[in-house]
Amino acid sequence: MKILILSFKAGEGHNSAAKAILERVKHEGHEGEVVDFLGLFSDKISNFVNVSYVGMVKHVPLLFGALYKFSAGASYCFSRKMRSPLYLDSAIVAKRLCAYLEEHGPYDGIIATHLMPAQALAHLKKHNYPLPVTVAVATDYTHYPFWQEVLMCDYYVVPHEGLIPTYVKRGLPEEKLRPFGIPISMRFLDLPTKEEARAHLGFDNDTPLFLVMGGSMGAGSMRRFTKRLYPKLGGAHMIIICGKNDSLRLSLEKHFAGADNVHIVGFTTEIPQYMVACDVLYTKPGGLSSSEALVCRIPMVHTAPIPGCESDNFRFFTKKGCSLGAKRIRKQIRYGLQLIRSPERRMEMRVEQAKCSKTYSSLNIFKLVEEYRKEQDAKAAQSSEENVNV
Numbered sequence: 001m002k003i004l005i006l007s008f009k010a011g012e013g014h015n016s017a018a019k020a021i022l023e024r025v026k027h028e029g030h031e032g033e034v035v036d037f038l039g040l041f042s043d044k045i046s047n048f049v050n051v052s053y054v055g056m057v058k059h060v061p062l063l064f065g066a067l068y069k070f071s072a073g074a075s076y077c078f079s080r081k082m083r084s085p086l087y088l089d090s091a092i093v094a095k096r097l098c099a100y101l102e103e104h105g106p107y108d109g110i111i112a113t114h115l116m117p118a119q120a121l122a123h124l125k126k127h128n129y130p131l132p133v134t135v136a137v138a139t140d141y142t143h144y145p146f147w148q149e150v151l152m153c154d155y156y157v158v159p160h161e162g163l164i165p166t167y168v169k170r171g172l173p174e175e176k177l178r179p180f181g182i183p184i185s186m187r188f189l190d191l192p193t194k195e196e197a198r199a200h201l202g203f204d205n206d207t208p209l210f211l212v213m214g215g216s217m218g219a220g221s222m223r224r225f226t227k228r229l230y231p232k233l234g235g236a237h238m239i240i241i242c243g244k245n246d247s248l249r250l251s252l253e254k255h256f257a258g259a260d261n262v263h264i265v266g267f268t269t270e271i272p273q274y275m276v277a278c279d280v281l282y283t284k285p286g287g288l289s290s291s292e293a294l295v296c297r298i299p300m301v302h303t304a305p306i307p308g309c310e311s312d313n314f315r316f317f318t319k320k321g322c323s324l325g326a327k328r329i330r331k332q333i334r335y336g337l338q339l340i341r342s343p344e345r346r347m348e349m350r351v352e353q354a355k356c357s358k359t360y361s362s363l364n365i366f367k368l369v370e371e372y373r374k375e376q377d378a379k380a381a382q383s384s385e386e387n388v389n390v
Helices: 013-027 043-059 061-077 085-104 115-126 161-169 194-201 219-232 246-255 271-277 287-296 309-320 329-340 343-356 361-389
Strands: 002-007 031-036 109-112 133-137 155-157 209-213 237-241 262-265 280-283 300-302
Touching: 002 013, 002 085, 002 115, 013 031, 013 287, 013 361, 043 061, 085 115, 109 115, 109 361, 115 133, 133 361, 155 361, 194 271, 209 219, 209 271, 219 237, 219 246, 219 329, 237 271, 246 262, 271 287, 280 287, 280 329, 287 300, 287 309, 287 343, 300 309, 300 329, 309 343, 329 343
Parallel strands: 002 031, 002 109, 109 133, 133 155, 209 237, 209 280, 237 262, 280 300
Antiparallel strands: none
16 A cells, blocks of 8 residues: 655654654555645745744744634634635645646545645545545644544544544544544554663663753743753753753753753654663653653653643643643642652553553554555455356
């Protein structure tokens, strides 16, 4: 099979989910590729949208939250006859998508990890453009505004079965919904034991470990948070993962120079090992990173969400008992200290995380496409046989 995965540059969640699906497709011995949807129209516009999005959530998150809330309310006003501006923009890019499909196809399945490419696929299906099976994948624990505009897709993958009633209420057909979870890298499938992970990373088994994760967004909060957590560590150690944010890493290395119980890490491919090794994770409530933590069964304290999807993620995880969450640093630190001092509370949270985690999302998405293709082949073979008999 050959599968096309359409992503979108607006933070890393959509791209990471797309890469996880591609990883699975190739692991199963098939062809696949990830394509930036908006880049089909213009790389400059795609990069501008990404930079604008990151800048907004980083510097003026309240504005982003207000726009998201407005979009959520406005989405009720649009119907199948009156489309949203996002849908109209997606329809424009859909023309470029057609050209790409004709040049690089045929494909056996198309998977979208963002609303806009899903809208484009729905638009093409509405106009009877010949497409293979289409799958729209949600990468947050919520119902996105305007998702009722992707009704023409064949399947919709949502993070958890508890969200299905919300999607149905917004007009999506229940028979097309699949609660497979958010796709995560296969690096999270074969996890080491806590002892193995600590030995690999150079930590002994008796040291309490906090893991603090951050990146390009929210760097200012990361600095403030780690500086306020440090005096409370006692005999515990703190690992700070900065990702590709070199300015944050250099700033923290300077501030914590000589602190033997603070370990600052830049970009790393060993996130699963760090998660398994630690006792408590501090992280913002992103859909993908939180899903990874669920699979690793690491007790979490969610820090203040960026208003919008992360607010819904925050509510979902705290309500399910999969994390503790607070918007103020003082309370975040208190929650983390409570967890690290109580093995019983950590175990209780792991039990709840086990109920919500979806380890094999990418495999189930692949199988969905594979089974659909087999059904179509069987129908084609039956039709051919009937024609021969006639």
